Amino acid sequence: MTEIDVDELMENLAQCRRCGICRDAVYEDMGFDGICPVWKNTAGFETSFMRGKLMIAIALLEGRLEKTEDNAEALYSCSLCGNCTEICAAEFDPRKSLELVRAVLSDIPNEVRDGIAERILTTNNPYVTDKKGKRDWVAELGFEPPTKADTLYYFGCTAGMKLPETAKAAARLLKAAGIEFAVLEDEPCCGSVMIRTGRLHDAEENARKVLASIQESGAKTVLVSCA
Incomplete structure (x- = not known):
């Protein structure tokens, strides 16, 4: 497997502008309301959609958060469907970035x-x-x-x-x-x-x-x- 460049990954994660369009952008003419299916079908906390997940990922990679099962939940409660990538205005791929974060943090507990x-x-x-x-x-x-x-x-x-x-x-x-x-x-x-x-x-x-x-x-x- 190709070695993951963590510095490059961190640069990509920092591209998130915290705009929140990956959560609930509305396209009435296309027949849907909201981008993230996890956010729509859970309690709707910040960590249920990509903006919050990336903030957790950065904190874990920087060592500001501990590698616990609760924090792992934010990383893994995502199907990587890619809706956020399609709508994101920043020049990076949030879906792929989260996938790479999971690989770098593969020692975080998750049953x-x-x-x-x-x-x-x-x-x-x-x-x-x-x-x-x-x-x-x-x-x-x-x-x-x-x-x-x-x-x-x-x-x-x-x-x-x-x-x-x-x-x-x-x-x-x-x-x-x-x-x-x-x-x-x-x-x-x-x-x-x-x-x-x-x-x-x-x-x-x-x-x-x-x-x-x-x-x-x-x-x-x-x-x-x-x-």
Whole structure:
């Protein structure tokens, strides 16, 4: 993984002008009121949207706040959807900056982050639910894709376990296009959530497992529905 330049990160965090547009900008003609979904669906404290999160991040990086579970909550109660980045008037990417902060402060205690990483590394599954049904959608296709081919459809945990209609639609589209494709028998989790939550070393370890599975399939092209 590329080393994170903390000085550059701090410079980016300092670009926040505290204007608050990342909280509740209103666009009536586009049909929505408010930018941050976390702020809209929680008690609405300052730390629930990006302006407050960045202030907490700066204080943690400067050592003015302790690395506690409560302070970690401000960093991790964000899905990194990127709405704030789209609306931000400053010349930096708040979403990406918060992701990097999580990596730099990866030693801050957070049970949810650590639990997800542990599940991925041990069971290839980021979810609490059993992954046995991850490949069940294949049986509903009406045809059985091979496990080795020049093209691999890497459907991912979310499509396989939460959105099987997405996986089936993608597979049928490939079939209709005349593309012979493979689906792995035991597909590992892509591990992207570990990158987004700052567990970069674990993500790198997991990436080796993903690479090995792709190489074993003989694929020259990989199509994905996951992150």
